[in-house]
Amino acid sequence: MSAVRSLRKLGRAALLGPSPRHALPDAIEHVAKAHRAHHPGADLDILRRAYVLAEYSHRGQTRKSGEPYITHPLAVTLILAELGAETTTLTASLLHDTVEDTDVTLEQVRAEFGEEVGYLVDGVTKLEKVDYGAAAEPETFRKMLVATGNDVRVMSIKLADRLHNMRTLGVMRPEKQARIARVTRDVLIPLAERLGVQALKTELEDLVFAVLHPEEYARTRELIRDHNAGADPLAEIAESVRAVLREADIAAEVLIRPRHFLSVHRARAKRGELGPCDFGRLLILVAENADCYAVLGELHTCFTPMMSEFKDFIAVPKFNLYQSLHTAVADTAGRVAEVLVRTRRMHRVAEAGVIALGDPHRTSGAPHADPVGEAAAADDGRADPTRPGWLERLLEWQSHAPDPDTFWAELRDDLAQDREITVFCTDPGGPGRTAALHLPAGATCVDAAYARYGAAGHALVGARVDGRLAALGTVLRDGDSLQLLMAPEGTSGPSPQWLEHARTPTARIAIRTWLDACAEDGGPAEGERTEGTGGEARTAPPAATRASLHPPAAAAAASAAEPDAPGRAVQPRDRSAAVVGLPGALVRLARCCTPVPPDAVVGFAVRGGAVTVHRKGCPTVARMTAAGRETVTVRWQDSGAGCRVTLHAESLSRPHLLADLTEAIAAEGAAVVSAEVEPPREHRVRHTYTLWLEDAGELPRLMRAMREVPGVYDVVRATRTQP
Template sequence: MTVPVTRRRLPLRRRAPDPVRPAVAPLLAAHRAAYPGADEAALLRGYEVAERLHRDQRRKSGAPYITHPLAVAMILAEMGMDTTTLVAALLHDTVEDTPYTLGEVRSDFGERVAVLVDGVTKLDGKRWGERAEAETFRKILLAAADDLRVLVIKLADRLHNLRTLGFQPPHKRARIAKASHELLVPFAERLGIHVLKREMDDLAFAAADPAAHAATERAVTLALRGAPAAFAPARRLVRASLAEHGVTGRVEIRPSHLYAVHRALDGDVTGLRPCEAARLLLVVDGAEQECYVALGAVHAAMHPIPGQVRDFIALPKYNMYRSLHTRVITPDGDPIEVIIRSRDMHPVAEYGIVAHIRSAPDEATSTVAGRRDLVWLSRLLAWQSGVPSAEFLDGLRADLAEGSVAVFTPTGEVITLPDGATALDFAYALGAATGGHCIGALVNGRLVPLSAELRSGNVVEVLTDPEGVPSEEWLSFAVTAPARVHVQRWLARRRAEEAAETGRGRLARALAGRVDLLSAEAHGDSLAVARALGYADVDQLYAAVGSGALDLADLLPRFKRS
């Protein structure tokens, strides 16, 4: 009898779980929602490299360092940024904080990722010293001229650092909050990325002034509880009026962010009302013409406050923002702000340049060249060249200062300038040559001095004279960095020329009867002396003599007797 052999079935070996996918799964899901056919392999590889390189590093909170680049990439994914940007975000600290080199980034992930990582990599503080911060910002700006995604990554990086700022010591919290309000938040505003600006504003506010932030948060929370009831009559009237005018769309209550409320009320938030903590937002379904019909409908429903209509559709802001703003009186007698925009305008109003990059994700969309809506950045890049670090940072803060006026050239071109800008600033905004030879201006047809302060809507014509030159007095009313930098450069050149002329005269007199200075210059002897002493040319040598930096007694023996 044959006994059948029973084969024992071995249990199936379970595949070891992939430790990477759970950590990066939310990022993949967010990116897939915006780009269904995205290259997930590139993101997984970027995460794996970043996690391996940062494995032994910790954040101040004690969390693994990889949580930071992963969070930065998640912020960008939620805004709908492309795969290249997300990979660069995952790797953005590797070159700065690990042995990984830029060449390795380029080899492993390609040229574009390497450009973005290099753009956001800070300069070595030990090597650059006090100049490191200024030169890092200059580097970021120059990189952003080639690819605006550098600035977008930098903003997301700062947002996450602000979210985790509580783990930093108090002095560092204050410094980061100040730098954020002075430099990073204005960049978010200039690029129109208001979803980042609002949160960065509030987080920096909380770090800079915790007591004021807490008071504002309590007041706004309380006011917003009453907002649905307070805004209900206005919403009902607006909806009815929109229907009568044949306009469809949504009408919603839009809370203001905390820092905006704090600034608008100069910190006095006692008894804050719903109309001070929120606005009405109308997003109409039709084209931009429907926005103007909606404006008429709002004014038909409630009494408009005279002089409070601002048209950012016909005249968009420098950051691509387009909407109509008006203020009206509600049936309860409260003044409220109403914002009107189309569905097409809404993504740009929230995401600014990101919306443009997202709608056309090619490299041309991410560059400054040819974008009239980013002319402010082109001007910033133009004046920064050659400016010393300290002056550059001060100029950058001034250039990015909040508030702006929009003025027109006689041909209708819009020039955006900061609040308080003068006719001189306008002249330099047209170009260094125009500014350097200006002698006055016509504002709305009336002759005004160069110190005249401009208002939005002014039509300005600059008057020039080929013989006109900058004056020391101009620095007392030049507001913009381009104007101040160009005036200072011209004055420095003039002082150098005067010093060189004085120094040459002194040297010629001291050499008289022994050496013919004109002949020495013609034969290159003067240049040889200048180079031997470390000066680039004879004018620098003469200027040193004229200013007293170089003693004639040390110089005369170097000239051979004719």
């Protein structure tokens, strides 16, 4: 009722007309008083001029309630003034409906009040339904969010505007009330939460609760009414806390903070029947950060702490700038009270959020600079706390939303994510290229790829999380170290399964756009098939995954090779590549480890006077030495002779990997004798290549070149385990 009486008083003042020139009109005395409380030195003349223009331009207009229309911009401005908004915001708030609903033009506003005020008024001005039809509402919000990206005061005015409209929603038809309440619930309340404006958010939640769930609201109202009829046990606990803090010589203000309607309803749904201490929380306000922890120490010493309820949002602030210590303690009677501990600066930021930060374009030292806002920005560690990470992401993906319906649906989904994580993404290119990615809770490696690279995220083929290979759908946790493995641009792309992994609109819109383009082009090329392994896309030949290639050099090597088991790489005899201390001995390179220069090698004499040469690290060497076999000294000679070697390439499944690897091998001058690709397992695939090198000394460089192929995470020499 107090809000209604205040509106009627403002309405009567508006009907009396403006006061004499240069005098502050009576109708804005409430606004001026609230504004002076936060900004004692503010110049009120611009507010007077804004009110005079607004009152004149809206004169003769009435609201659905019958009140003069000017009562609405006055009430919106009062809401903002009480939250500590600076003068420019209040000026724009008084004028926020003039361009939309009167003959005043945006050019007039800019000429009279400056570019900043003009920008804010333009930002909250709705798009015409005549021009946009059913798309007017989503496109208006899109326009408003883009404007908010440059100046968050646009959204501050919109939130206050919606709060006053929700307060006076009762004069609307029930179906219109429900429609407005749903948009408020799905869009405006999450925005208020993300911008940290808790004072507006909690009241909006209660007003929406009353409209959309009238029966539950009525039951909750009765519960609160019955509770308020008796003595509040929190008052007794609060007095005990005050006594403890006085004895500890800690200056603190201890208040009882009642839960709002929706909070009571949620607590009842979670806990069942509520106890007498469940209808509110204790709020303890102190001067400095250190005092918060001193209070916490006393509470946990003199009362019984409920450690499961402890949260430190001072050391780790929420993504909306919120800071407080949360705990719960039980007194000697076993009554449990939830407690919030914060400084007075933290309290102001918790209530007013970005409104407490003032002008986002203000430089330090500017007139009426807001030290509270500057401290909040510095403590949060962001270069610009008025343009947080979630807003950056929203502005990015909305520019790619192809139509209003997609934008509207994705906006609601995006805003439903109410927590943010930070992961540290290191580019494969080398050290010193680490970026902090701010993502919504529940984001996956797919989301990280599109957040990091935009549309180039299509090339994602794998990821390492904290050094371990991870599936693309792996849900990331706060603080994870991430490395994204990318294919060359244009060689890979997402599959429909990626949509199951994507949590962010940035990723979903990019994936859908790519898939739609593929559908228009007729899908994968003829002779190829697109396969998905755990959500990964890859294009593979339709035939078996085994290939045998015989370029001239490979054919020559094959002709000199010994017969071996089917499908196995064969190893030729080589009488000039190694020499031993046995003159005339026949030298044979072991097939189990395929040694080549400059490997450290050792030999074993075998029947027929031959010597078999193994790499020193070969398991066969350890087994034969343990069995008492004597070794033969072996060394390589500089003959420049070619050799045959078998390599395993461990990689992540992606399209065209076989072609890229063989191209890299050919570029190093090696010939592929045979290639075998095993079926993928958990996103991973092994390629086995038998190669002929004209110069064995080129093997290390060849292996490095293969490792540099995107998707390949290791290349090793083949070692066959002997029975």
